[in-house]
Amino acid sequence: MPRKLLLCLAAAAALSACKGEQTAPAPAPAAAPAPAAGHAFSPDINVGDFAELVKTLASDDFEGRAPGSVGEDRTVEYIRDQMQRIGLQPGNGDSWFQDVAMTETTADESTVLTLEQDGKTRTLTFGTDMVIGTRTGQPEVKVSSSDLVFVGYGVDAPEQKWNDYAGQDWKGKTVVMFVNDPGFHVDDSTLFDGKRMTYYGRWTYKFEEAARKGAAAALIVHDTAGASYGWDVVKNSWAGPQYDLPAKDDPEARLPAQGWLSADAARQLFAEAGLDLDKAYKDASKRGFKPVPLKAKVSFDLKSTIAEKKSRNVVGVLPGSKRADEAVLYMAHWDHLGKHEGEQGDNIYNGAIDNATGVAGILEIADAMVHQQPAPERSVVFLAVTLEESGLLGSKYFVNHPTFPLDKIAGVINIDAMSVAGRAKDMTVTGFGSSELEDILKPLA
Structure with missing residues (x-):
């Protein structure tokens, strides 16, 4: 199990199970559809599942995942399909998608x-x-x-x-x-x-x-x-x-x-x-x-x-077992630099590390949390945002049009460009001292 994913899973479990006033239990998520053809996913976090997700998202078929392109359609539909397979519920009312208007x-x-x-x-x-x-x-x-x-x-x-x-x-x-x-x-x-x-x-x-x-x-x-x-x-x-x-x-x-x-x-x-x-x-x-x-x-x-176009955030939710009106939010951006038509040779910017790894990370964590016992007390929202490469615009849009009340979100963990260099002994925290989440992460790390 990749160490960083394990730490993130532990952090989410700690956040989602923090004590507090309880509300009525939410219904359990729907049963997951059959695994995608060609790969049998496990509910555990493992290298094989992670690699399969990254390989697919970073494949030439996804054309570099540019917002507003054919690559976007394939990307957001794939992420939605994975959230359905895992057993999440739509996170924007009855929809998996949040439309984000954009000027190209x-x-x-x-x-x-x-x-x-x-x-x-x-x-x-x-x-x-x-x-x-x-x-x-x-x-x-x-x-x-x-x-x-x-x-x-x-x-x-x-x-x-x-x-x-x-x-x-x-x-x-x-x-x-x-x-x-x-x-x-x-x-x-x-x-x-x-x-x-x-x-x-x-x-x-x-x-x-x-x-x-x-x-x-x-x-x-x-x-x-x-x-x-x-x-x-x-x-x-x-x-x-x-x-x-x-x-x-x-x-x-x-x-x-x-x-x-x-x-x-x-x-x-x-x-x-x-x-x-x-x-x-x-x-x-x-x-x-x-x-x-x-x-x-x-x-x-x-x-x-x-040109006036639109892009999409993808949102799935695992309802909390006791405090479903509160949430921990996991997020990663799905977009990358796309396909540059005027360039010779390989003109697809596949974005394997940035940020197919992050999307794979939140999906792996979602799969593990759906199957964990006891189930998280708080809801866990999994958000794949668009337009990060253009200045964090998908995130900005979500903040201005939240699908879950901002004052009910206990913590946010963003995963971007995970290391694929193997196990590491040390950790560097950029912006150390800026978040109370560090108090939870310290003993887990």
Whole structure:
């Protein structure tokens, strides 16, 4: 039995059986249909079942599991079929699915950024030097001669007494910033959480904050350590269709355009402004940092193809035996990067680890919990969400339209990109100290 799955199962069992006021028992789940053809699943967590689920979800038949594609249809139907086989009940009324409205935006990859700096003009190309897109739903976004300004980590955190935007009007300007938090690159635990990323370190926050400030565009400087993934992930993730929730489902301010700069492109940009990129990391990590003009202007004409579509979360539930009105939620995202039609050779991004392993994990845990005795006292909700690769949108939609009351959910365990390297002796907890679930996990670990 994979150790991480065993720990997650134990945690869910502990959470679902915690003492408290009881309600009337819920009916037992319906009998499971016959096992899928070609593989006889066991109610126990085991490597064979786990491997079968991952192999199927990551197969070429599922075409990389892109939202809104044929691959989505095959994926969500397969997950539903597995939940039925296991013996769960539909988790959204009488439906296994929760429709998630989405806007599909595909940027023209011939787009270039034109930089005017130190009397010279040069262009940055899509995929090599930068990636860029829009969340506005507009087929064309133009920015002309926008001043580029370095804003450190792009953070406004009053509780940390930190504001990288202080003292300027940002309307019409393009902000350039680092990924992760102040404190990360200088390994200073007194700044934010040091090496532990907070929400202020996420690229989604940085774009949201720049939009709130009124910027015309925002560009994040990529570095592998700070982002925790390489430039190839950025390039592949931002190429092809991108998805957003419609504004009615996500009223946050949106930038006209947003994207990333490669480390090499950023280093040249800073050098042309008389700045050293390595020193800039140190300067941006000091309290009292002030925005720095990059002595450059940027222009671009971003054309995009827009389509209104929908995707689906998949929800199953194991009703609790005594406290069915309370729940523990297990979740994993099912989406990946899909099939890139323009690429030569193998153009399917199968996503075996990210995140077929997570979906397989929650299904294996569901199977074990359906058969465990005594049965969980709390309900256990199993949620496979869409649009994670586009900024956690399926999760955001579920929070805004919960199928189970949020104030009745005792805990949430998300499984993403499980290790397949074999047994491990040690455990690293990102964000340690942020969750009361750790008090339950410590003795189990």
